[in-house]
Amino acid sequence: MATEDTLRLFFALPCPPEQATAICSWRDRQALGGRPVALENLHLTLAFLGAQPAARLDALRHLAAGVTSDSFELTLNRLITLGKGFVCLAPSEAPPALLQLGGSLAERLGALGIVLDSRPYLPHMTLARQAPSQAQGTAASFSWRAERFVLYRSQSTADGVHYQELGSWPLQAPETATSAASD
Template structure:
């Protein structure tokens, strides 16, 4: 990684209480592999990849302009991918989650920021290189999503670490409600 760029992504941070409960559940499954640390659990909204450090202020301003309502995220499905990757996912992603990710992507594209063009696949990674996938696992985790954040993915000798670079609250539109004309 060059010093003038950062590997960035926008994500929903997993609250500490939820992260602790998820990690305790995961660890009880005894699947081996490399577990993600509780403080690094998140659900990626938009992956930006390598971006110039000089763009950080622009990305923070862009994020500050997002208007999205809070919602509840329910993770109730355990899935597996290549190389032993295990993750939690919602069986029915909330429409508010999809709108938030779409709004971020639209604003990034309008600002000329290159980002991953793949469709949103909401998931929270749990393990890398898991030795097995449990036959009977019934996750049931939920948390109120009240903010999203910008993260940098930083390589270290002990693996990748995520550093939060900014956090923004979710809030309903600041516009006053429109009243219908009387009948």
């Protein structure tokens, strides 16, 4: 449990409200079981930091401000189960800019002395926890343009888990070739 001196933190891509609504509507028709993740908590984790000293918050914000990465189209179209009953949406193919963003954050966090999970990064959005059976296969396709990443604080309350945005950083528009139409 996090105390006043420690914060449970993670970097993530927020899910736009219209996509979160569509995803929850689809999920609720699938009979996946388990405890559904609240609509307002849907996100795609980039780096889970766990319990961190509150005094480290400024350093984390500074670290994030130095990350440069292109914005990208994110499509979640695969249903998978991870660990013990975590039903998730995942991309069938991760955009290179997503992998670059996750790698850049991991490298910078490592330089700050924050040890991340040693398993290879697997982009996913958790839909439900403690599901009784394995879910696999294709899913409805949900897409949006990832244009920012966020540092969240996770707080457990009597009403459930709530995520508080502690900072947000833009992703750059990718450079595009000049079109013939602009000549």
